[in-house]
Amino acid sequence: xxxxxxxxxxxxxxxxxxxxxxxxxxxxxxxxxxxxxxxxxxxxxxxxxxxxxxxxxxxxxxxxxxxxxxxxxxxxxxxxxxxxxxxxxxxxxxxxxxxxxxxxxxxxxxxxxxxxxxxxxxxxxxxxxxxxxxxxxxxxxxxxxxxxxxxxxxxxxxxxxxxxxxxxxxxxxxxxxxxxxxxxxxxxxxxxxxxxxxxxxxxxxxxxxxxxxxxxxxxxxxxxxxxxxxxxxxxxxxxxxxxxxxxxxxxxxxxxxxxxxxxxxxxxxxxxxxxxxxxxxxxxxxxxxxxxxxxxxxxxxxxxxxxxxxxxxxxxxx
Numbered sequence: 001x002x003x004x005x006x007x008x009x010x011x012x013x014x015x016x017x018x019x020x021x022x023x024x025x026x027x028x029x030x031x032x033x034x035x036x037x038x039x040x041x042x043x044x045x046x047x048x049x050x051x052x053x054x055x056x057x058x059x060x061x062x063x064x065x066x067x068x069x070x071x072x073x074x075x076x077x078x079x080x081x082x083x084x085x086x087x088x089x090x091x092x093x094x095x096x097x098x099x100x101x102x103x104x105x106x107x108x109x110x111x112x113x114x115x116x117x118x119x120x121x122x123x124x125x126x127x128x129x130x131x132x133x134x135x136x137x138x139x140x141x142x143x144x145x146x147x148x149x150x151x152x153x154x155x156x157x158x159x160x161x162x163x164x165x166x167x168x169x170x171x172x173x174x175x176x177x178x179x180x181x182x183x184x185x186x187x188x189x190x191x192x193x194x195x196x197x198x199x200x201x202x203x204x205x206x207x208x209x210x211x212x213x214x215x216x217x218x219x220x221x222x223x224x225x226x227x228x229x230x231x232x233x234x235x236x237x238x239x240x241x242x243x244x245x246x247x248x249x250x251x252x253x254x255x256x257x258x259x260x261x262x263x264x265x266x267x268x269x270x271x272x273x274x275x276x277x278x279x280x281x282x283x284x285x286x287x288x289x290x291x292x293x294x295x296x297x298x299x300x301x302x303x304x305x306x307x308x309x310x311x312x313x314x315x316x317x318x
Contacts, residue, residue: 011102012051012053013044013068015106016044018110024041041064045059045060072103073107076107
């Protein structure tokens, strides 16, 4: 009986989550803050407490979110994984799982088919978004197309570079190559530096004096030296004026000054001590005068008149 009640409390709990699915599993935004999620969890717990749920009474709202819900979720996922390990043909359906319960169906409705197809839901509790998934797929496809285009352009560039350094119409080899025979730029035939119609060799060369086919040693042209700009002499820097050193006091004079300061300080201390002594003397004199005054007052108050002329004799004494 206790177990049945626990299962029913979990069912009520998941149903409350299903009613507030948009807030619980929604992404944080200016319209949906963490405070809103917390208020929703607290309200779910209060509603379960009103139904007399021991599950809500034994757990705070954080425990309901981080512990109770995660345990229920893992239990459903474990059932699906166990069915996958059997290796049954075709897609997995809920009716193929023998121990599938009403609680598992609610979890399935809450999480979606991503669990059934093998895509686990992130720990943050966010559900799959088909539109977002499609946008990612489209961006990935365009990215792959761009990669293939870049690869084709690189391949074409490599082929053109290979032609430049090989035969045929290549840049650095025979035939019409730039630096080789044939019509090459630097070799025989019509080459720039070779025989025939070369620029600096026989044939109709610019500097040739013979007919086509005659060889002539190229006379090196002496380069004309460029005129150097006249060297300007740097003006000598104006020397800085010498600073006169201030006369420094002699060491003996400094010592005498220090000694004078010390003597003056000693004289001041002596005068200060004399003043203190005089002040103490005055204080003692004042106290002595006060003592004399007290003695006089005491004597006047307790004086005894022993003058025989003024003494009165009583009748009894007679």
